[in-house]
Amino acid sequence: MSISQLFNLETQGILESLYMTLVSTGVSYLIGIPLGVVLCITGEGGIRPNRAVNGVLGTLTNLLRSVPFLILLVTIQPVTRAIVGTTLGPTAVIVPLVFSAAPYVGRLVESSLKEVDRGVIEAAQSMGSTTFQIVAKVMLPEARPALLVGATIATTTVLGYSAMAGFVGGGGLGAIATNYGYYRYEDEVMLVTVVLLVLVTQLLQELGMTIATKSDRRIRK
Numbered sequence: 001m002s003i004s005q006l007f008n009l010e011t012q013g014i015l016e017s018l019y020m021t022l023v024s025t026g027v028s029y030l031i032g033i034p035l036g037v038v039l040c041i042t043g044e045g046g047i048r049p050n051r052a053v054n055g056v057l058g059t060l061t062n063l064l065r066s067v068p069f070l071i072l073l074v075t076i077q078p079v080t081r082a083i084v085g086t087t088l089g090p091t092a093v094i095v096p097l098v099f100s101a102a103p104y105v106g107r108l109v110e111s112s113l114k115e116v117d118r119g120v121i122e123a124a125q126s127m128g129s130t131t132f133q134i135v136a137k138v139m140l141p142e143a144r145p146a147l148l149v150g151a152t153i154a155t156t157t158v159l160g161y162s163a164m165a166g167f168v169g170g171g172g173l174g175a176i177a178t179n180y181g182y183y184r185y186e187d188e189v190m191l192v193t194v195v196l197l198v199l200v201t202q203l204l205q206e207l208g209m210t211i212a213t214k215s216d217r218r219i220r221k
Contacts, residue, residue, distance in 0.1 A: 036109025152208025
C-alpha cells in the first residue's frame with residue numbers, strides 16, 4: 001500500500017471514528033443526563049426519594065452496563081436494522097454504542113450530582129425552590145466540572161467501543177486495524193492505526209480535561 005493510499009485510508013478512518021464517537025456520546029448524554037438526575041434525586045438521601053422508581057431504573061441501568069459491548073452489538077442487530085436499515089457501517093454502530101453508553105453516562109451523571117454540597121441544596125430548598133429549579137439552577141451548575149470530566153471519560157470509552165465494532169463491519173480505525181492489520185497481515189497499517197487511535201484518544205482526553213479545569217470556579221485565580 002502506497003503512502004498516499006494509507007493516508008487516505010487512515011483519514012477516512014479517523015473521520016468515521018470521530019463521527020461514531022461524538023454522535024453516540026451526544027445522544028447518550030441526551031438520555032443519560034435525565035436518567036442520572038432521576039437516579040440521584042430518587043435515591044436514598046435524594047431530594048425526592050422514591051425507592052420503586054430508583055430500584056427499577058437502577059436495575060435496568062445495571063443490566064445494560066453489565067453486558068459486554070460486542071455481545072450487545074450482536075444481540076440488538078434486529079433493533080439496529082429497524083432503526084437505520086442496516087447493521088453495517090459507522091451509522092449502524094451508533095445504535096449499540098448508545099445502548100451501551102447511555103446507562104454508563106447515567107451513572108456518571110448520578111455520581112457527579114451526588115458530589116454537590118448538600119448545604120447548597122438545602123439553602124435552595126429553604127427558599128422554596130421547586131425540584132426542577134434545584135436540579136437546573138443548583139445541582140447541574142455546581143456539578144459542571146465533574147460532569148465535564150465524566151463526559152471526557154465517556155467520550156474516550158465510546159471511542160474504544162467504536163474500535164471494537166470494527167470486527168463486525170463497523171467502520172473507523174477499528175475496521176482498518178481488523179481488515180488490513182489482522183486479516184491481511186499488513187503490520188505497518190496496524191501500527192499506524194494503533195498510533196492514530198492512541199493520539200485521537202489523548203487529544204480528546206486533553207481537550208476535555210482542559211475544558212473541565214477552566215469551568216471549575218474553585219481553581220480560578
